[in-house]
Amino acid sequence: MSDNGEADQVYNNSHRAFLQSFLSRATLTFEQARPIVAAIEKAQAQDGRDIRPADITEQHVSTYIDVTNAAISPFDLEIRDTLSQHDRTRIYALVNVSSDSITQLATTHSPDVIAFVKRCLDAMFETNNTHRSEVLAVKSTDALRLAKAPPNQTQDPEASQGAQSQSLTMMQAQKTLQAMVDEGWFEVSKKDFYTLTPRALMELRGWLVETYNDEEDERIKNCSACKAIITMGERCPDLDCSGRLHQHCKRMAFRAQNNNERCPVCKKDWEDAPPVGEKAAIQNRRSTNGTGASGRPYTTAQTDGADDSLDDSTADED
Ligand SMILES: [Zn+2]
Ligand SMILES: [Zn+2]
Known part of the structure; x- marks a missing residue:
């Protein structure tokens, strides 16, 4: 009509x-x-x-x-949209926006499986997300090692549901990781790192901030240009600065500053910006047997300009 x-x-x-x-x-x-x-x-x-x-x-x-x-x-449902961290295509997802959105996993998975998934998230956002190195991903072999529940974990009185979670078998852990991929929560890279999908980042945004950020430490960081959570891209060469940029937001951010390739937050030179994402893990391995974290350890295969491949650096050459 x-x-x-x-x-x-x-x-x-x-x-x-x-x-x-x-x-x-x-x-x-x-x-x-x-x-x-x-x-x-x-x-x-x-x-x-x-x-x-x-x-x-x-x-x-x-x-x-x-x-x-x-x-x-x-x-408590909402269709949200975000830009892909890989190529900036727009992605829409139906998400559950209730504050405890992670608990919806509990409707289809057992508490032991949820506890394992939580250990994988802790690996991404705590263990592999330090001041020096923001990997924000977990290698599949490391994820499988998390199948075993830690002994005598100190019970968080708030999170405590009574019984302590049981370990998964290797097979169960493998199946769970596959299910997380199939259900659209995790994606796996060619180098076998698990990260959260755009959908998971949209859906778990509130939960991630609540769980991993506190007054001293903001572990969940946003791209300074598009303001979405960043798990792959680049960070300000000043490791104390909060400036972060997706690979595909960089050009836009610099254009907005009259093509000054400087950090949008502290205005320092962006040259040799360390990677955020699995590239940081590769770099990490190199710098552990060389000079320390200071100086200029950031010499990973970093092609200037357009660089949208996660797989252009050669790992383990040491
Ligand atoms: Zn961005
Ligand atoms: Zn900065």
Whole structure:
């Protein structure tokens, strides 16, 4: 009837169909959303006109999202979007926004499995996320080692559910890691590092900040340009500075400062900025048998300018 304007302001069957497409998968990219929205529009169009995916704009998708979000907010659900840390494509995900969103994993996994997943998250955001080295990922072999529950862990009175969690077998740990990938929480790199997916970062944002940040230590850091949580990219050469930039946000950030390649926070020269992400682990291994953390240990394969490959550095050459 009306030209996809006013008619879409009310939650209707087309929004229901749109929501349905999110329920069947963890995330949608803009390119994946286009044919879905086009098909819904076409089915709704009463004049039989053709609507092609190319007709669907980001604005169009965002209108669907606004109306759908208004309808689902009483259920603590929200469609959020973020930019991929790999290539800046826009990604949408239906997330549970209740503060204890991690507990939703408990509806499909046993407490021992959840405890193992929590140990993997601790490895990413605590063990492998230090002042000197922000890996924010866990190597698969290290993750499997976490199958064993630590003995006599001091019970956090708040988190304590009574019984202490039991170890998983190696097979169970392997299956759990695969399930986390299949369910859209973890992604695994070519070098076998597990990190959180964009969807997980959107969904667990509140929980991650609450769990890993405190007054002295902000372990969860945001990109200084796009403000999203950063788990791969670069950090200010001044290790005490909070400046962080995604590889793909760098150009935009520098352009905004008249092409001054300086830290957006402290304005120091960004040259030789240390990596954030699995590259920091490779670098870490090198610097442990060489000079210490001071000076200029940052000589990882770092090609200037466009560098969107995570796999261009050679590991373990020492
Ligand atoms: Zn960014
Ligand atoms: Zn800085």
